[in-house]
Amino acid sequence: MNRKELLEAIDKKYKDMGQDPDVHLSGLLHAEPMKYWDFIQLDALLGLQTKRTQLPDEMVFIMYHQVNEILFKMILWEIDQVSQAEDILPKKFIMHLMRISRYFDMLSNSFDIMGEGMELEQYMKFRDTLTPASGFQSAQYRKIEIASTELINLIDYRFRKTIDRNTPYEHAFNNMYWQVAGLDHKTGKKNKLMVNFEEKYKSELINWMKEYNTVNLWTKFKQLPEKYKNDLNLINAMRHYDHTVNVNWVMHHYNAASKYLDSGVGNSKATGGSEWHKYMHPKYQKRIYFPELWSEKEQENWGVTNLNGYEKLMNLN
Helix, strand or coil, X not given: CCHHHHHXXXXXXXXXXXXXXXHHHHHHHHCCCXXXXXXCCHHHHHCCCCCCCCCCHHHHHHHHHHHHHHHHHHHHHHHHHHHCCCCCCHHHHHHHHHHHHHHHHHHHHCXXXXXXXXXXXXXXXXXXXXXXXXXXXXXXXXXXXXXXXXXXXXECHHHHHHCCCCCCHHHHHHCEHHHXXXXXXXXXXXXXXXXXXXXXXXXXXXHHHHHCCCCCHHHHHHCCCHHHHCCXXXXXXXXXXXXXXXXXXXXXXXXXXXXXXXXXXXXXXXXXXXXXXXXXXXXXXXXXXXXXXXXXXXXXXXXCCCCCCHHHHCCCC
């Protein structure tokens, strides 16, 4: 586009908005040029790290989780591109699924920062200062789960038969698999971790459940025309995302936690007080976003053995 065409396009843009193009051009004349540190809000970003102890490795822990939350926001942005699209084609669906999977690959690989990047003695000290806070309380991750699949697939497996599409959202929320980690099993009462989490996010998450009830990734896939649902590349991308999130990423997290909590040093309980082995390991809760894309045998072996032929399926075109 040459200068004349560019000016004509600018003129049309602002006139279509009911604005005076000359005023906007005058504003551009006096505007400061964009700077990298302003564009990404660098000063604000680097000012968000506040330690609660004098232990240096706490800073690693804080920044690592902040990076995770930024990646979660990127993932939610990608999911939204699928959920809000009308008449989405397999190519676009696959593109966003693979972007999300790559973000989770980054998250999985980054657990070496946790596993190798902190001194055991420091971690076992400063983690007590964080109690009862826990990564469990990441509302963005809960939103990713809710936006990825139908609610029935997030219900504690023991209560799934009591839930259907007519179940009130609050009842479904109260039976999510993560509630297992939020109960004091001796008293049956919600622990402080869950109380704090629900005070902050329960209403927001229930509204999120309503919003994504019919536009989550699994429902969007099932709404596709039959020829698209049979697209092997799309099926592979769905399976890849499911396995990447619910097995690979979870197991990297599990192994990183195990290095510290199973070390024999200090308190081996999770900061939130959950039975973290059973809460985190995929073989117990069998969190599967797209169950109909997996065989019964694959579901039985979820998180336990390598899935037969899984690597072959990942050769996407």
